[in-house]
Amino acid sequence: MNPRLTIILIGIVVLPLAIAGWLVGRTVRDGQAIAEQRFRRLASLELAAVNDGLDGTFARIHGEATAGLDTLGSNLDDRRGWSDDSFLAAQLYVLGPDRRPAHPPIANPTQLSRSERDSLERTQRIWDGGALASTIFDRGETAAALASDSGWFTWYWEDGIRWIAWRRDVTTDYAIELERTRVLSEIINDLPDTRIGTDERVDSLIRLRDASNRIVYQWGQFEPDDGSEPVVRVPATEPLTAWNLEYYAISPSGAVTTSRVAMLSGLIALIVAVSALAIYFHREQSRDLREAGQRVNFVNQVSHELKTPLTNIRMYAELMSDNPAAPDAKTTRHLGVIISESRRLSRLINNVLTLGGKQQRSVELRRKPVAVDDVVRTVLDSFRPALEASSIEVHQRLDATEPIAADPDRLEQIVGNLVSNVEKYAADGRYLGVRTRIVEGHVEVSIEDRGRGIHVENAQRIFEPFYRVDDSLTEGVSGTGIGLSIARDLARLHGGDLYYEPTGTGSRFRLEIPFESARA
Numbered sequence: 001m002n003p004r005l006t007i008i009l010i011g012i013v014v015l016p017l018a019i020a021g022w023l024v025g026r027t028v029r030d031g032q033a034i035a036e037q038r039f040r041r042l043a044s045l046e047l048a049a050v051n052d053g054l055d056g057t058f059a060r061i062h063g064e065a066t067a068g069l070d071t072l073g074s075n076l077d078d079r080r081g082w083s084d085d086s087f088l089a090a091q092l093y094v095l096g097p098d099r100r101p102a103h104p105p106i107a108n109p110t111q112l113s114r115s116e117r118d119s120l121e122r123t124q125r126i127w128d129g130g131a132l133a134s135t136i137f138d139r140g141e142t143a144a145a146l147a148s149d150s151g152w153f154t155w156y157w158e159d160g161i162r163w164i165a166w167r168r169d170v171t172t173d174y175a176i177e178l179e180r181t182r183v184l185s186e187i188i189n190d191l192p193d194t195r196i197g198t199d200e201r202v203d204s205l206i207r208l209r210d211a212s213n214r215i216v217y218q219w220g221q222f223e224p225d226d227g228s229e230p231v232v233r234v235p236a237t238e239p240l241t242a243w244n245l246e247y248y249a250i251s252p253s254g255a256v257t258t259s260r261v262a263m264l265s266g267l268i269a270l271i272v273a274v275s276a277l278a279i280y281f282h283r284e285q286s287r288d289l290r291e292a293g294q295r296v297n298f299v300n301q302v303s304h305e306l307k308t309p310l311t312n313i314r315m316y317a318e319l320m321s322d323n324p325a326a327p328d329a330k331t332t333r334h335l336g337v338i339i340s341e342s343r344r345l346s347r348l349i350n351n352v353l354t355l356g357g358k359q360q361r362s363v364e365l366r367r368k369p370v371a372v373d374d375v376v377r378t379v380l381d382s383f384r385p386a387l388e389a390s391s392i393e394v395h396q397r398l399d400a401t402e403p404i405a406a407d408p409d410r411l412e413q414i415v416g417n418l419v420s421n422v423e424k425y426a427a428d429g430r431y432l433g434v435r436t437r438i439v440e441g442h443v444e445v446s447i448e449d450r451g452r453g454i455h456v457e458n459a460q461r462i463f464e465p466f467y468r469v470d471d472s473l474t475e476g477v478s479g480t481g482i483g484l485s486i487a488r489d490l491a492r493l494h495g496g497d498l499y500y501e502p503t504g505t506g507s508r509f510r511l512e513i514p515f516e517s518a519r520a
Contacts, residue, residue: 091119099133152239211242426451
């Protein structure tokens with residue numbers, strides 16, 4: 001197969017597949033990025049909903065922890081009794097004017113109970129540093145700060161986070177240390193159940209981690225691998241200071257990977273299909289070329305076989321025509337037809353052999369000194385009977401007598417093809433003009449007729465092999481459409497060229513061959 005055609009075929013196959021592969025890869029990457037972005041957004045919204053739930057839980061705990069303070073008296077026993085009766089309170093603190101506890105009575109250590117001493121030990125640094133007082137009192141003078149009369153204070157003691165729910169009344173400020181385990185229990189009770197139910201989570205897991213990165217609670221049936229990172233991590237709502245909510249789930253890249261596998265499978269199938277089609281086309285094209293080559297070889301062989309008997313027929317016809325014992329006029333006319341048609345058939349065979357040699361790249365020139373005028377005269381003599389039969393007048397002006405280095409047989413073939421076209425296609429013009437001359441370093445041969453001419457749109461295609469012009473010019477005329485193509489190829493093989501020049505009354509073909517001295 002032609003290497004150029006093979007390269008083109010490979011390009012036709014590889015380029016679309018490469019573009020398709022790039023588009024598939026880009027589509028998969030873009031799809032994965034969009035899927036992950038949407039997935040993270042949904043996970044963030046779900047964790048935001050969990051934080052909203054925690055806000056509600058702490059609001060409820062705060063309300064339950066501070067309930068009943070409005071009716072609390074100033075009696076020590078009443079205050080201790082309130083702490084003992086509260087489910088959430090570990091210790092009640094009443095702040096004095098100095099922003100330190102007026103209750104429990106830290107000024108009289110002997111009056112402190114065991115639970116009060118334990119609570120004061122846990123909160124000692126709060127009172128010494130004034131951290132809680134700053135939270136309650138030193139909040140600026142903005143409208144929002146002045147409107148706030150309750151809140152949370154968090155600190156860490158030994159095993160973890162601790163909470164104080166504080167409230168400001170008109171005359172008294174209260175701080176309630178809450179029972180850590182009970183607060184955690186309330187938080188966990190308000191979070192979703194870990195057990196499988198109607199709203200089970202089999203594709204995700206949410207974890208609540210404390211400041212030490214320990215898992216406080218989790219829900220959902222997804223089991224992440226050890227060391228895997230969460231899809232989204234956000235801080236938990238106040239007052240869970242330094243705690244985090246984490247969302248684990250099957251990455252959307254898994255689904256995209258499945259889509260990628262499907263798209264890649266489709267691409268592979270496309271590659272296989274296109275490759276199979278290319279291989280089939282390659283095999284068919286190679287087979288067609290082999291068959292065409294075999295046909296050309298067959299035609300060449302047959303043509304070679306035909307040349308010998310045809311030459312003999314022509315030779316004996318010419319001998320009979322030149323016999324001194326001249327035959328009658330009718331026989332002479334018949335011999336003339338045999339000779340003319342033999343020459344026509346010889347030209348046809350030469351064209352076929354030249355075309356076959358051209359396709360096999362085996363056309364060679366056998367240069368020797370030759371006068372172009374002699375070649376033209378030989379051609380005109382061979383065409384004379386046919387031209388006279390078509391009433392075509394020959395007007396010749398031959399001025400190229402100096403020998404040039406050329407192949408006389410190929411040169412005769414070029415001129416013969418041009419004159420043959422005049423005889424076949426321009427006979428109605430009744431004119432054949434032949435001019436030879438040496439001009440600016442080359443020999444020029446012009447063949448002119450006065451036929452119907454060739455349309456402008458066909459002027460370039462007439463040199464294509466097997467191309468014949470419109471029916472108005474070729475109707476009823478036999479021909480192969482290879483004469484002009486072969487003539488131009490042979491002219492270029494000599495280093496020259498063949499040109500078509502339209503005229504006002506017909507057509508002109510101009511042959512140019514570089515002038516080379518036969519002596520050189």
